[in-house]
Amino acid sequence: TQLLEQSPQFLSIQEGENLTVYCNSSSVFSSLQWYRQEPGEGPVLLVTVVTGGEVKKLKRLTFQFGDARKDSSLHITAAQPGDTGLYLCAANRDDKIIFGKGTRLHILP
């Protein structure tokens, strides 16, 4: 059983559209992170959320941590080709970081 379920697995949309990807679990976490990974590179941290209901914005990206701290979403407004990549969520369980399998996002120009 995957601890962190990310959906959708793949998403291909046109430049300028909005999108939301999800990271869900049945477990409660003390914090949750989102990373972006581009082809041929390692993941890079985008944000860490620690409080239930917390919303953080990073330019056109909006991250939300669920009230119960079991899930999170990433919303991208007016997607750009530079947003293309693999988006990974990661959560702290027993002082170990567990990663989801990721959402592979492709923005078409």
Add this chain to the structure above:
Amino acid sequence: DAGITQSPRYKITETGRQVTLMCHQTWSHSYMFWYRQDLGHGLRLIYYSAAADITDKGEVPDGYVVSRSKTENFPLTLESATRSQTSVYFCASSERRGGADTQYFGPGTRLTVL
């Protein structure tokens, strides 16, 4: 240059051979990690280290050996490579252990075992 580096970036080897993947970080971070990334599995932790001479198993440690004689280096050795160890390997470091701390990843080593 500051950061975290991995070498080699690409490696092809044969079943049964010993392979060592190198990882070096310049931040003096206490914690270092080795992950493997495979389609359908995502990132899985192999081993981690809290400090020099302190290492511990992650989710998928079988077939791998690590050492950490110096804070800045964390080599990963496949003692007898198998085809199932074909993967992309990432090294990472962080100041502290815990979900709220940033992990900084290297660029990865793509390993193919024939």
